[in-house]
Amino acid sequence: MNTHSDMQAGQDTALPGPTTSKTRLVVNGTERVLEVDNRTTLLDALREHLRLTGTKKGCDHGQCGACTCFVNGQRVNSCLSLAVMHDGDEITTIEGLGTPEDMDPLQAAFVAHDGFQCGYCTPGQICSAKATLEELRAGIPSHVTKDLLANPPLSPEEIKERMSGNICRCGAYANILEAVLDVAEAR
Amino acid sequence: MDFNTAAETNIFDRPKILGKAVPRRDGPLKTTGRAPYAYERHDVAEGQLVGYPLGSAIAKGRILSMDTEAARAAPGVRAIVTTLDMEAMPVPSEMHTAHLFGGDKVEHYHQAIAVVVAETFEQARAATALIKVEYDADEGAEFDLLAAYEKMKDTPVDPEVSKGDFETAFANAAHRIDRTYVTTPQNHAQMEPQATVAAWDENGNVTLWTSNQMIQWAKKAVAKTFEMDVEKVRVDSPYVGGGFGNKLFIRSDVVLAALGAKAAGQPVKLAMPRPFVMNNTTHRAGTVQRIRIGTDAQGKIVALAHEGTSNTLPGGSGEDATNQSQHFYAADTLLIATRLAEMHLPEANAMRAPGEASGLMGLEMAMDEMAEELGMDPVQFRLVNDTDTSPATGKKFSDRNFARCLTEGAERFGWENRNTTPGSRREGDWLIGHGVAGAFRPSPATTSGARVRLQADGRIIVETDMTDIGTGSYTIIAQTVAEAMGMDIEDVEVRLGDSAFPVSSGSGGQFGAVSSTAGAYAACTALRREVARRIGHNDADGLSFARGNVTAGAKETPLVDIAPEGEIVAEDKVKFGSFRKDRMVATFAAHFVEVGVNAWTGEVRVRRMLGVCDAGRIMNPTTALSQVIGGMVMGVGAALSEEIAVDTAKGVFINHDLANYEVPVHADIPEQEVVFLDTLDPVSGPLKSKGVGELGLCGVAGAVANAVYNATGVRAREYPITLDKLLDGLPEV
Missing domain, CATH: 3.30.365.10 (Aldehyde oxidase/xanthine dehydrogenase, molybdopterin binding domain)
Structure with a gap:
């Protein structure tokens, strides 16, 4: 016989102090003021409070990359970050990059190269692709960069390495690479 | 439309749009984050509460008690339903093995045993962790496939296929190998975990906005599980974030959301937490495969035996790794046998290419080993054993x-x-x-229906409960209809995944594309007949549909002029005749x-x-x-x-x-x-x-x-x- 009480996460409801916080986010250029449960992730603040559901929840543990969006210009796994930590921050989501009628070049390249199937990882892939190109342009090295003193090349190897935090179970990797290279070369 | 004989030359043999690299039609929605997946349907029902599941912490045994007092008192909690509140609900279909909910019996780890409904996700999750469960675990449960295999491998079983005298042919073969291969269990790991929004109305009708490959199966399964009239169930699943078989059948998210919504008297949405998916849902069973191949001196296979063993819950079907070995290569004698090791792991069920995916992992390695034994090029060895x-x-x-x-x-x-x-x-x-x-x-192919609606403006809306799980259904159905009606693809709108639409094949067993496009073609054939009637012809045989016009002899009529008073609706389904089964x-x-x-x-x-x-x-x-x-x-x-x-x-x-x-x-x-x-x-x-x-x-x-x-x-x-x-x-x- 054994007993089971999964974890202690629920106990904190008895802790003193406020359980919600007012948080001001600038999301896709618009100021949004939220009163959120302190436990709310940035991901859930976007999806549930702001109903910006383009940012996806694939694992909620920072393992799949589907929740990738931008905080002050840098990509983050928004499931690993609490909304209250972002008071005053600028958030850019997939919805902020483009619309079906006016797609960002990367969004259009993903369509042109069929860089997805089910589409669930796609917003995260596109945000990571955008960040990958910016990080390469900024000369930031990666695990596969051979010469740390030179600018890393816009090579398939560099792109694949930097995109590897974004899982695509449909296996569209080869097409995603084509899409990213296409945009990289156009720049 | 009955498909009772092999297709002759038809409109698809001179295609203008079928067979072309048309970009995925749902692409702009998916790449801009506008395609709504199940958990994101904020707009479909007012006042959605949030459910969170609790899974069993033992794999087999009984639940003695569940203390929900602290959870019920937790902030925001609106309802809790535990498995002890009811008898075991019926198993949803013959293709399910484990019960999804109800009763004190635990069949596998992370079986759903409670749902907590609260105003927010954070509240529901926290309250779920406060439930205390007392178990009586069955210490005699079996979890080790390799150990089970060792115990059962020497016990004879009735072969599924026995052609000729395998044993003698193998013993007398000029060259032979006898090898055993192991595949471990696998998970579909689709990117979107199971999720459902459930809402009941005052008449006892339930709507489930969910993520599912097989809408009609889901609808029937909900009715069976809840012991209700199937016509009171609606299932809607226009976007599915991957399935690979994990979403062929309803899972506990559907049941928990519906139970929670009933208990709370308000719509409830529930997504499986990722760590819950693997043990709560299904997996591809592990296999142990013994393969024996004997050949003559020239490399012709004279004897082939494939014996597969896989894990399953009692009453389930495991993973049959032997199917392809019956058909793929010429073999004078065959021995095909399967063993099911009943154990108490989570439910083994279909994952992409169930059977062949595992079976070819064994067979194709064995073919490589046999080629080496023969000193033959492995390409040549396969060519020598090709068969029609x-x-x-x-x-x-x-x-x-x-x-x-x-x-x-x-x-x-x-x-x-x-x-x-x-x-x-x-x-x-x-x-x-x-x-x-x-x-x-x-x-394979299976019955599939569709409805086509010619609009007053000449556009066509296609409706079928077919799903697009990333497979491209939206796109190829649009191509099929555009081809059949001689229209621009931009004038075809495809609507999928709603059980209010005609029943389709659904997505599974790689039958979806063949079946659902044929179903759309059947509906278009009915529409072509009706269009013919409207312009004074008995049937569409002598007419041509092209460039948005229908042409009869010298008379050309734009489709926009066919239904100016209101839409024309045509519906049909394709049925595949038994002649198809006369061939492989x-x-x-x-x-x-x-x-x-x-x-x-x-x-x-x-x-x-x-x-x-x-x-x-x-x-x-x-x-x-x-x-x-x-x-x-x-x-x-x-x-x-x-x-x-x-x-x-x-x-x-x-x-x-x-x-x-x-x-x-x-x-x-x-x-x-x-x-x-x-x-x-x-x-x-x-x-x-x-x-x-x-x-x-x-x-x-x-x-x-x-x-x-x-x-x-x-x-x-x-x-x-x-x-x-x-x-x-x-x-x-």
């Missing part, structure tokens, strides 16, 4: 071009330049190897792989991949290519990294998340090349096409495994082939 007839059934294949897959693949891959001595080719730190494998997967309708491929294996560490890197596929008419080369390269990626995972680690003491799939269950990532995947043979199969369906979604996975892992052997000289017969299985045998450096 299934040796098990004696039925002819409707169209089989496997030999072309092999020869054209070998040519394109540069097979003649391969490494021929295992472990002998070295480039810097890397041992280089090449491998080939064949692929076989049946291409199947798809084929050959996969060629080059790997590098680090000479010091044993790390395996796939360097290039080629797949040559024989799948009839390719309806859209873009979406079909994505299906196949995606299957190849999954095959790399199966070969090298994907393994559900079983805690054989507790019956838990212990690596139940995406960090520890290792699917391939960008860095793992090299250049992939795919060739579709230009073939047509008139027996398959009116469009002469076959499935590709599962074909793309079949055989891939075997090709990778054979390349690893070729690189290292180490034959690892237990998948996945991780470096620990290679290190001891690597060539001296």
Whole structure:
């Protein structure tokens, strides 16, 4: 016989102090003021409070990359970050990059190269692709960069390495690479 | 429309849009984050509360008590339903094995045992953790497939197929091998975990906005589980974030959301937490496969035995790894047998290419070993054993071009330049190897309906409960309808996934594309007849539909002038006649792989991949290519990294998340090349096409495994082939 009480996460409801916080986010250029449960992730603040559901929840543990969006210009796994930590921050989501009628070049390249199937990882892939190109342009090295003193090349190897935090179970990797290279070369 | 004889020349043989690389029609919505998946349907029901599941912490036994007092008192909690509140709900369908909810009996780890409904996700999750459960665990439960196999392997079973005298033929064969291969359990790991929004109305009707491959099955399963009239159930699933079989059937998210909504008197949404998916839902069973092959001196197979053992919950069906071995290669004698090891792991059920995906991991490695035993080129060995007839059934294949897959693949891959001595080719730190494998997967078809609605403005709306799980259904159905009606594809709108629409094949078993496009064609045929009637003809036979016009003799009428007073609605379904079963309708491929294996560490890197596929008419080369390269990626995972680690003491799939269950990532995947043979199969369906979604996975892992052997000289017969299985045998450096 054994007993089971999964974890202690629920106990904190008895802790003193406020359980919600007012948080001001600038999301896709618009100021949004939220009163959120302190436990709310940035991901859930976007999806549930702001109903910006383009940012996806694939694992909620920072393992799949589907929740990738931008905080002050840098990509983050928004499931690993609490909304209250972002008071005053600028958030850019997939919805902020483009619309079906006016797609960002990367969004259009993903369509042109069929860089997805089910589409669930796609917003995260596109945000990571955008960040990958910016990080390469900024000369930031990666695990596969051979010469740390030179600018890393816009090579398939560099792109694949930097995109590897974004899982695509449909296996569209080869097409995603084509899409990213296409945009990289156009720049 | 009855499809009772092989298709003759028809409109699809002079296609204007079918077969073209039309971009995925749902692309702009998906790439901009506007396609709404199940958990994101904020707009469909007011006042959605949030449910959170609790899973059993034992694998087998009984629940003695559940203390929900603290959880009920937690902030925001609106309702709690526990499994002890009711008797076991009926198993949802004959294709399910485990109960999804109800009663005190635990059948597997993380079986759903409670749902907590609260105002927010955070509140529901926190309150769920306050539930205290007292269990009586059954210490006699079985969780170890290899141990079960050892106990049962020498007990004779009735073979499924016994053709000729295998034992004598094998004993007298000029060359023979007798090998055992192991595949570990695998998880679908689709990116979108199961999720459902459930709402009941005052008349007891329930609507489920969910993520499901088979809408009609889901609808019936909900009715059966809740013991209610099927007409009171609506299921809607327009966007599905991957399925691979994990969403063929309703799972506990549907049941918990509906129970929670009933208890709370308000709509409830519930998504499975990722760590819940692997143990709560289904997996591909592990297998142990003993394969014996005997040949004559020239390499003709005279004896083939494939005995497969897999795990299953009591009453389930496991993973039948032997199917392809009945049909794929010519064999004078055959012995096919399966054993089910009943144990108490989570439910084994279909995952992409159930059977063949695992079975070819064994068979194609065995073919490689046999070729080596013979001193034959493994491509040549397969060619020698090509057949136009299934040796098990004696039925002819409707169209089989496997030999072309092999020869054209070998040519394109540069097979003649391969490494021929295992472990002998070295480039810097890397041992280089090449491998080939064949692929076989049946291409069934099933009844599928659709409705087409010609609008006053000449546009057409297509409605069918078919799903698009990333497979391209939106796109190929639009192409089919545009082709059949002679219209611009931009004038065709496709609506999918709603049980209010005509019942389709759904997505599974690689039957979806063949069936659902034929169903759309059937509806278009009915519409063409009605259009003919409207312009004064009895039928559409002499009419031509092109460029948005219908032409009768010299008279051309724009479709916009056909229904100015209101839409014309036509509905039909395709039914596939029994003549189709007189032949073996199947798809084929050959996969060629080059790997590098680090000479010091044993790390395996796939360097290039080629797949040559024989799948009839390719309806859209873009979406079909994505299906196949995606299957190849999954095959790399199966070969090298994907393994559900079983805690054989507790019956838990212990690596139940995406960090520890290792699917391939960008860095793992090299250049992939795919060739579709230009073939047509008139027996398959009116469009002469076959499935590709599962074909793309079949055989891939075997090709990778054979390349690893070729690189290292180490034959690892237990998948996945991780470096620990290679290190001891690597060539001296």
